[in-house]
Amino acid sequence: MEARKxxxxxxxxxxxxxxxxxxxxxVAGPVSATGNGLPRxxxxxxxxxxxxxxxxxxxxxxxxxxxxxxxxxxxxxALDDVSIDIRKGxxxxxxxxxxxxxxxxxxxxxxxxxxxxxxxLLDGQSVLPLxxxxxxxxxxxxNYALFPHLSVFENVAFSLRLKRAPEAIVKxxxxxxxxxxxxxxxxxxxxxxLSGGQKQRVAIARALINEPSVLLLDEPLSALDAKLRQHMxxxxxxxxxxxxxxxxxxxxxxxxxxxxxxxxxxxxxxxVLQIGTPQEIYEAPATDFVARxxxxxxxxxxxxxxxxxxxxxxxxxxxxxxVVTATNPPPAGSRISWTIRPEKIRxxxxxxxxxRDGINVVSGVVAEPIYSGFQSKFYVDTAxxxxxxxxxQHADWSDEGPELAWKDDVWLSFSAEDAxxxxxxx
Amino acid sequence: xxxxxxxxKTPGGLYAAPSLVWLSVxxxxxxxxxxxxxFLTPGALGGVEWxxxxxxxxxxxxxxxGKVTVNTIIVAMGxxxxxxxxxxxxxxxxxxxxxxxxxxxxxxxxxxxNFLIRIYAWIAILGNEGFLNDLLLSLGLVDQSVRFLYxxxxxxxxxxxxxxxxxxxxLYSTIDKFDFSLLEAARDLGASKMxxxxxxxxxxxxxxxxxxFLFTFIPIFGAYAVPLLVGGTESYMLGNLIADELxxxxxxxxxxxxxxxxxxxxxxxxxLLLRANGTSVLGGDDHEAAEPAGEADALGAAR
Numbered sequence: 006m007e008a009r010k011x012x013x014x015x016x017x018x019x020x021x022x023x024x025x026x027x028x029x030x031x032v033a034g035p036v037s038a039t040g041n042g043l044p045r046x047x048x049x050x051x052x053x054x055x056x057x058x059x060x061x062x063x064x065x066x067x068x069x070x071x072x073x074x075x076x077x078x079x080x081x082x083a084l085d086d087v088s089i090d091i092r093k094g095x096x097x098x099x100x101x102x103x104x105x106x107x108x109x110x111x112x113x114x115x116x117x118x119x120x121x122x123x124x125x126l127l128d129g130q131s132v133l134p135l136x137x138x139x140x141x142x143x144x145x146x147x148n149y150a151l152f153p154h155l156s157v158f159e160n161v162a163f164s165l166r167l168k169r170a171p172e173a174i175v176k177x178x179x180x181x182x183x184x185x186x187x188x189x190x191x192x193x194x195x196x197x198x199l200s201g202g203q204k205q206r207v208a209i210a211r212a213l214i215n216e217p218s219v220l221l222l223d224e225p226l227s228a229l230d231a232k233l234r235q236h237m238x239x240x241x242x243x244x245x246x247x248x249x250x251x252x253x254x255x256x257x258x259x260x261x262x263x264x265x266x267x268x269x270x271x272x273x274x275x276x277v278l279q280i281g282t283p284q285e286i287y288e289a290p291a292t293d294f295v296a297r298x299x300x301x302x303x304x305x306x307x308x309x310x311x312x313x314x315x316x317x318x319x320x321x322x323x324x325x326x327x328v329v330t331a332t333n334p335p336p337a338g339s340r341i342s343w344t345i346r347p348e349k350i351r352x353x354x355x356x357x358x359x360x361r362d363g364i365n366v367v368s369g370v371v372a373e374p375i376y377s378g379f380q381s382k383f384y385v386d387t388a389x390x391x392x393x394x395x396x397x398q399h400a401d402w403s404d405e406g407p408e409l410a411w412k413d414d415v416w417l418s419f420s421a422e423d424a425x426x427x428x429x430x431x
Numbered sequence: 432x433x434x435x436x437x438x439x440k441t442p443g444g445l446y447a448a449p450s451l452v453w454l455s456v457x458x459x460x461x462x463x464x465x466x467x468x469x470f471l472t473p474g475a476l477g478g479v480e481w482x483x484x485x486x487x488x489x490x491x492x493x494x495x496x497g498k499v500t501v502n503t504i505i506v507a508m509g510x511x512x513x514x515x516x517x518x519x520x521x522x523x524x525x526x527x528x529x530x531x532x533x534x535x536x537x538x539x540x541x542x543x544x545n546f547l548i549r550i551y552a553w554i555a556i557l558g559n560e561g562f563l564n565d566l567l568l569s570l571g572l573v574d575q576s577v578r579f580l581y582x583x584x585x586x587x588x589x590x591x592x593x594x595x596x597x598x599x600x601x602l603y604s605t606i607d608k609f610d611f612s613l614l615e616a617a618r619d620l621g622a623s624k625m626x627x628x629x630x631x632x633x634x635x636x637x638x639x640x641x642x643x644f645l646f647t648f649i650p651i652f653g654a655y656a657v658p659l660l661v662g663g664t665e666s667y668m669l670g671n672l673i674a675d676e677l678x679x680x681x682x683x684x685x686x687x688x689x690x691x692x693x694x695x696x697x698x699x700x701x702x703l704l705l706r707a708n709g710t711s712v713l714g715g716d717d718h719e720a721a722e723p724a725g726e727a728d729a730l731g732a733a734r
Binding site: 137148152 | 621631637
């Protein structure tokens with residue numbers, strides 16, 4: 006948990022992008038190799054190493070450059086001029102709703118679809134002329150696609166058998182990769198005798214044994230139940246850390262993408278809307294769609310009344326005058342959309358005492374409290390008739406007063422630093 | 432008799448009664464008659480005399496029978512192999528096509544015409560004064576009619592034509608259920624198109640291949656009308672031999688004995704095939720969970 010938090014913080018820093026110079030397979034610098042199994046030790050440019058006690062990370066694999074890729078199925082434009090740079094060793098997610106083109110893009114990289122235009126380069130070399138079996142990429146399929154007539158062992162051994170590898174090498178390698186996914190005990194079983202999670206792991210071992218430079222994962226966890234999904238996600242992350250190759254992960258689940266990715270490309274209707282770290286995507290969505298698709302949000306329109314530096318004054322129909330921050334503020338008079346995340350809003354029975362400049366305060370009535378175990382969500386009606394979503398962790402010892410209930414009068418407050426301008430309308 | 436345990440008591444047995452009666456009367460009884468006849472003495476004008484003998488089986492040792500059997504096996508194997516080679520790609524194409532219903536229809540349409548009439552249609556096409564020869568002559572490709580009919584090739588061609596639908600249908604229905612993403616997975620793992628088909632498609636549609644093989648091989652092995660109408664002396668098959676013994680030589684016990692041999696050979700063949708298929712489906716697990724391996728490869732190094 007602690008490690009994860011540190012990583013999260015690091016991702017906000019602009020200099021933290023993982024950049025590996027040509028030809029170097031592992032990152033130089035003062036790296037500790039305690040190997041304590043914590044996910045994601047991140048080596049940074051200039052030999053900075055974050056995450057106390059994280060293990061050495063080997064970066065292998067290829068960089069993948071997708072340039073102006075277009076693909077349509079009949080009238081339907083699956084991909085419309087998509088360009089993405091994926092770095093060597095990166096855990097990169099393609100995130101979007103179904104039909105956004107993310108799976109088509111993955112299939113183009115794998116070689117199962119040919120684009121109508123554009124190029125796909127692996128380490129600078131175009132892979133488009135190559136058939137799927139000649140590409141140094143392997144895929145973990147959504148439905149696992151395990152060979153039902155072969156045992157777990159033979160499924161994993163499949164690509165080695167194709168290369169007619171000697172029996173001794175096959176045995177050694179297969180058991181290595183079965184060990185990686187902790188399935189040694191199931192080697193002689195048939196896929197039909199395995200649980201969903203086990204099948205998934207066979208599919209991963211089978212794809213990795215070929216030592217691809219890029220692993221493509223097509224919604225690999227979508228067939229698993231929520232708990233198992235969480236578990237497999239952590240396993241995937243640790244496998245990525247051990248193997249060190251580029252992972253391209255397709256998912257429609259923003260939670261999955263946020264928790265494991267180095268960077269995410271959010272897609273919709275065949276176009277890439279935003280590429281960034283999970284923090285950038287979540288904290289500074291580039292479009293209304295991204296803001297709505299990633300997590301829950303409150304999204305409103307407003308007019309810019311004044312700009313001073315990064316501080317922007319807005320006039321909203323819902324809350325009157327409020328203040329937000331923007332790194333690239335639009336000029337006064339612009340019509341914009343802005344957002345505040347539900348968990349960034351403080352909710353309480355009493356008016357916030359220490360309200361200073363830059364804190365927006367709104368009063369309202371709890372219209373709908375939704376209890377969900379570890380937290381509660383409140384729909385709060387404001388005097389203007391707008392409704393705000395607020396998420397609150399349950400009270401701990403430091404909180405005062407009773408829990409919030411239905412029809413309570415409440416005070417909402419949020420900082421200008423947590424409210425962002427998303428799109429400029431005009 | 433084949434009275435299953437508890438047939439009289441359980442309702443299941445009662446429900447099975449009509450089909451049991453049907454099978455007993457129309458399948459087992461004729462079979463019993465053939466078995467019995469094969470051990471009897473031929474009557475002077477056909478039929479049998481009720482004095483048991485093994486003469487019929489001794490007569491089988493005759494070299495003619497051996498020659499006809501070899502020819503039958505060659506024709507049956509050849510025609511079945513060609514049928515399968517055509518039927519597998521056809522079934523595959525049908526299963527992947529968007530126009531499955533139209534294609535299914537096209538496969539079924541020949542059944543609307545009588546089997547014998549379709550053979551005569553082939554005679555009309557391939558005969559010395561048939562359409563094909565007319566065409567070749569009028570195009571000047573040949574000087575005189577080509578003798579297409581009355582040889583082994585013509586028999587095989589018409590047999591393949593006749594039994595192709597029986598092979599295509601079970602193959603189509605099996606391939607239709609096949610998960611084609613498995614082929615993509617195989618390609619992804621480095622298999623060429625052909626090796627993906629050999630290593631992944633064929634093992635998984637094995638049931639359909641077996642059914643198609645049996646549906647083709649068994650009737651072709653017992654073929655009678657096709658070699659009779661489009662075959663010559665060299666393509667004389669066991670079916671024709673039986674018919675001739677029955678109607679011309681009037682040696683019913685010999686005809687019955689030859690039938691018995693065919694029945695035994697095909698039954699044995701089918702049983703062996705089913706068993707081989709069954710064991711290899713369940714088998715192939717000769718790889719034990721391998722022992723922990725050394726640090727020989729890159730993975731070991733990465734750990």
